[in-house]
Amino acid sequence: MIIDKETLEHVASLARLEITPDEDGSLLGDLERILGYVAQLGSVDTSAIVSKRPAMTELRPDEPGEGLTREAGLGGAPAMRDGFIVVRNVMGGEDE
Amino acid sequence: MSSELPRTLEQYRHAVRAHELSAEEYLDETRQLIERGDPQVKAFLHLRLDAARSDAQAADPSSPLAGAPIAVKDNIMMAGERCTCGSRILEHYVAPYSATVVQSLLAAGAVVPGKTNLDEFAMGSSTENSAFFPTHNPADLSRVPGGSSGGSTAAVAAGFALGAIGSDTGGSVRQPAAFCGVVGFKPTYGLVSRYGLVAFGSSLDCIGPIARSVRDAALMMNVMAAHDPKDATSVRRSPVDFEAALQPTLAGKRVGIIRELQGLDVQPEIAAAMETTRKAAVKSGASLVDVSLPHILSALPVYYIIAPAECSANLGRFDGVRYGLHEDGRDMTETYSKTRNAGFGTEVKRRILIGAFVLSAGYYDAYYKKASSVRQLITDELDAALQSADVLLTPTTPTTAFRLGAVTDPLEMYKADVFTIPANLAGVPAISFPAGKDAAGLPIGLQLMGPRWSDADILSCANVLFTALGGES
Numbered sequence: 284m285i286i287d288k289e290t291l292e293h294v295a296s297l298a299r300l301e302i303t304p305d306e307d308g309s310l311l312g313d314l315e316r317i318l319g320y321v322a323q324l325g326s327v328d329t330s331a332i333v334s335k336r337p338a339m340t341e342l343r344p345d346e347p348g349e350g351l352t353r354e355a356g357l358g359g360a361p362a363m364r365d366g367f368i369v370v371r372n373v374m375g376g377e378d379e
Numbered sequence: 380m381s382s383e384l385p386r387t388l389e390q391y392r393h394a395v396r397a398h399e400l401s402a403e404e405y406l407d408e409t410r411q412l413i414e415r416g417d418p419q420v421k422a423f424l425h426l427r428l429d430a431a432r433s434d435a436q437a438a439d440p441s442s443p444l445a446g447a448p449i450a451v452k453d454n455i456m457m458a459g460e461r462c463t464c465g466s467r468i469l470e471h472y473v474a475p476y477s478a479t480v481v482q483s484l485l486a487a488g489a490v491v492p493g494k495t496n497l498d499e500f501a502m503g504s505s506t507e508n509s510a511f512f513p514t515h516n517p518a519d520l521s522r523v524p525g526g527s528s529g530g531s532t533a534a535v536a537a538g539f540a541l542g543a544i545g546s547d548t549g550g551s552v553r554q555p556a557a558f559c560g561v562v563g564f565k566p567t568y569g570l571v572s573r574y575g576l577v578a579f580g581s582s583l584d585c586i587g588p589i590a591r592s593v594r595d596a597a598l599m600m601n602v603m604a605a606h607d608p609k610d611a612t613s614v615r616r617s618p619v620d621f622e623a624a625l626q627p628t629l630a631g632k633r634v635g636i637i638r639e640l641q642g643l644d645v646q647p648e649i650a651a652a653m654e655t656t657r658k659a660a661v662k663s664g665a666s667l668v669d670v671s672l673p674h675i676l677s678a679l680p681v682y683y684i685i686a687p688a689e690c691s692a693n694l695g696r697f698d699g700v701r702y703g704l705h706e707d708g709r710d711m712t713e714t715y716s717k718t719r720n721a722g723f724g725t726e727v728k729r730r731i732l733i734g735a736f737v738l739s740a741g742y743y744d745a746y747y748k749k750a751s752s753v754r755q756l757i758t759d760e761l762d763a764a765l766q767s768a769d770v771l772l773t774p775t776t777p778t779t780a781f782r783l784g785a786v787t788d789p790l791e792m793y794k795a796d797v798f799t800i801p802a803n804l805a806g807v808p809a810i811s812f813p814a815g816k817d818a819a820g821l822p823i824g825l826q827l828m829g830p831r832w833s834d835a836d837i838l839s840c841a842n843v844l845f846t847a848l849g850g851e852s
Contacts, residue, residue, distance in 0.1 A: 329752035343608040359702030
């Protein structure tokens, strides 16, 4: 077995996904078979492979230009107050 | 207006320039086709036909696209329009800016009739993974159009647009193009800007044109290919006129046939189309060469490690805070997971979980690092093979379009991409062009791949074969 229920739950928590009880069994089975399939790469000899670094990408000059307006940038946020996005308390404690 | 409507972008442009047809008249005809046909085909997620008509009225007939309707896959942003990616998590999201490619198409006179359906976040090969509804193949409504750009290829095949754009991460432009009987081109990685494309696998994603002829794909590439300072992987190259580069023959070209793909289980009519096309290539002046890519069959497992790994990182941004769906939880972490759980469909969750697994401590070397090495090996082999051949000819898909609901096993679905994935892993250009039909009348597509930056050459070779097989020149 490559992946068990405990590992699946750990990976799901890393990915900030909840696994509902009805998904549990089928997801585990699918993942096991997919990971079993891709594990065939283990038999490919890659000892002589020199990984090439991707070619350097060209960065544009760091110059101020026209971007999104504040209004457009915030337009899709679920909750806003005084021109800022409202989030839950991330440092612990009660929300305001 | 002439009684016969133009079938291709090239014919349309000619008719508009000769004042035989106006962009508004053509759009009105297109609107009728959409209103009559799209309730069955379901190619579009959202239509903007009234806005498109005003755009068509304002279009300059002498502009490169002269008011032609071009559909846009709904993971490519168009300012002021929804961009759902086929997902509940972005169901009400409105794009605040346009993708560079969309801007280029609009500036060249294109008119966008609507945004097309796709597998959620471009993950799938049938468009059945759309959170909203599946798209049907115009050639046979009981069949899938392929995916993930199935809405775009169905729209072009059904006459709802003269061209479309899609994204291709593992074959998502070419495979549905083959299933729908249209042309789909994946350019060299870096030739077309990805700015404004919602990222899935950033090292693999390419935006490409979907068209009714290879010449039309070349016309669209003339508008789409350009360096973009907003995409750091966009490459600065001297501009190429892809249409002017189309040659009449394959004289002097070496067409490579990949030895390792010969034993694969391919539908007999597709094998027969390969044979017919090999003969057509020779008749057009090409020579056939046998090439070996010993690890090409490892491309599929490599892809199903690399693409999920990149998607698990890219889709981390959908957390219910800055945009998209929001489901309240007790705290921040629960808000994230509740939002993502409610917003993502099963295939997206599966891939995020695979990605998170192969990148997690203890598994990274065995999966992700290994896959990256094998990807390099396949790329090196492909580069070497493309020294002894100018282009490689393969089927685009092992079968023609399957029935909706017929493939339920995710691993079986992944195998539909066996011929298309190598080009994404290596970043080389590849095109699917129609090459006849099977016994049930379903379109067959064949693929040409070439070296990086040989895009003009690939389009030229595909145009020769496509027209030799009876396609529109």
